[in-house]
Amino acid sequence: MSKKKDNLPNPFNEQPLGGLLKSIDGFFQNAFQNFQFVGGFPVYEYETETHYIIEAELPGVKKEQINLDIYSNQIKISVESSEVIEEKDDKHHVYKSSNSFQRAERYIILPFTISQKDVKASYRNGLLKIMIPNKKKRIEIE
Secondary structure (H helix, E strand, C coil): CCCCCCCCCCCCCCCCHHHHHHHHHHHHHHCCCCCCCCCCCCEEEEECCCEEEEEEECCCCCHHHEEEEEECCEEEEEEEEEEEEEEEECCCCEEEEEEEEEEEEEEEECCCCCCHHHCEEEEECCEEEEEEECCCCCCCCC
């Protein structure tokens, strides 16, 4: 038994519905193209004799997009990106506008409380480096 396949047009490929679906697909495919931190970003922590150091890899991010907040023994690193794309075609009377906003953040819990005045941060070549004086004190055991 063979089934006969109708040669009916696929409404999902026809205009205007097909065009609408393609533009929706394009939006979701391109929405996070310029912002790589949807799932977070790599953060590394290590200690030296004098400092506790936190490094975050943030390639392609501008310094103005980075925020550092201090809460007692925590540091929050957040990165925000927003973009407005507008397209206008006077010939076909089409106007498209799309907005995107992305935010990624990481909390680092430190083994001691910190003061904002003690924290130094720098950002160069996509690497955020946070230096905190190491307040760890050794206790001599008798």
